Amino acid sequence: MKLQIFTTQQTDKWYEVLECFDSTDIYFFPEYHRAYELNGDGVAYAFVAQDGEHIWFYPFFVRPIKQVGSRVIDEPWYDIETVYGYSGPLSTTKDQGFLTKVQAAFSHWCQDNQIIAEFIRFHPLLENYQYVDQSCQIVPNRETVVISLKESEQDLWTNYPSVHRNMINKAIKKGLVCAESSTPESLEAFQQLYGKTMKLLGAIPYYYFCEPYFNYLWSNLAQAVKLFTVKYEGQIVSAGLFLQHGDCIHYHLAGSDVNYRSFAPNNLLLHTVAMWGQKNGFRWLHLGGGRTTDPKDDLFRFKASLSKVYLPFYIGRRIHSAAIYEKLCGIWMSQQNLIEQPKYFLLYRLT
Structure with a gap:
């Protein structure tokens, strides 16, 4: 060998x-x-x-x-x-x-x-x-949520749970606009929103990620890293960093302004990415799981309100x-x- x-x-x-x-x-x-x-x-x-x-x-x-x-x-x-x-x-x-x-x-x-x-x-x-x-001990950890992009745009919309469709419509009526953005200003705005979100959640220091991390991803994986922003009256109120390869897009990191959360910007964000992925030939939008293994975890419940298609996430443990x-x-x-x-x-x- x-x-x-x-x-x-x-x-x-x-x-x-x-x-x-x-x-x-x-x-x-x-x-x-x-x-x-x-x-x-x-x-x-x-x-x-x-x-x-x-x-x-x-x-x-x-x-x-x-x-x-x-x-x-x-x-x-x-x-x-x-x-x-x-x-x-x-x-x-x-x-x-x-x-x-x-x-x-x-x-x-x-x-x-x-x-x-x-x-x-x-x-x-x-x-x-x-x-x-x-x-290697293989252990089921949690469910992850995935949106199928394999069908038509109408099928995508029809397959959404009604609560997700209602929130997307709400965001549009409020005047929110979501689009891909690749400017340094958008990346900086995303980092600020992400940092504020982590602080609000009381995340441990690791999950803030350092500036060289973001800059390196942006500079060296530019074709695989996509940033989408949601704006209200020209101001970025939500943003998400997505990773793409093969037939899948991954929801990687996200941040939002708590003052506009009732406007449903994150629902519009993920719907826009799903439509973009569909038009560009992707088969899956993988949203991931919750912050914890608890099925009642708030993040998991939000993602589960977007799709009822789940994939199990396993971890492995081995002692040498x-x-x-x-x-x-x-x-x-x-x-x-x-x-x-x-x-x-x-x-x-x-x-």
Whole structure:
């Protein structure tokens, strides 16, 4: 078996491997991973295994474990997490013999590099949880919402739940206008709206994302990143950043002015993107899930009011060094005065 490791600087080799697969997505691109390196998510790698005609490709971040609670960790230990969004492995085959052989080789690589555990976000549309073996625990996490763009514009409108149609009509009657925008001023306005939205929601610092992250996405994935804005009397009151590749558009990040939320700008935003996607040959508008796993989550309920087509989102958990993993979890538990270990993966990363 031939094994290779690529970094985000080796874009040509990274893309050469991606071309071997019938279905990929922007979440697997080296530039997308580079944006998150700039955001401080760790060092991105792509692990490639080839055995004859079969190929397995897996991009991820390696993150140092510098601290558990209040205790500084001096040992060079690391863990793995896939990029924000939906990625995981790709494979040219589902052959279990090949996948088991690959997983064993990958686990050996992890152990050689002091990587103790691994957290995977699988891709709902690609169903790539099929490309791991039994050494990986696959867990249903939440439902994600998708709008089908495969039919006519009239079918799109008819298939909407009535509440969504009513809100779109309300936005139009209020005088809201939505369109794609690619100006630096629009991107700056989006970042400001997004930041205010995160602050209003009480989001943890990670979800604000740094300015180099936005600038890098905008500059290096310009063909795949689309910004749509909703204006009222010339003022941007809602905006969304969307990712496109293949036959799918992903609802990535969004922000809105709370003072105009009753005007239903987000309903108009997503309807406009759906019509744009339909006209440009896309098959799916993937809205994603809620902020939490709770079916009553406000964001999920909003998305579910737009479509009743759901796709399950799975996560994967794998421990490569059980002794060190338990040791780190034990350090965290002792600081919390806990005896029974909570059912939370990568427990030692909790603050």
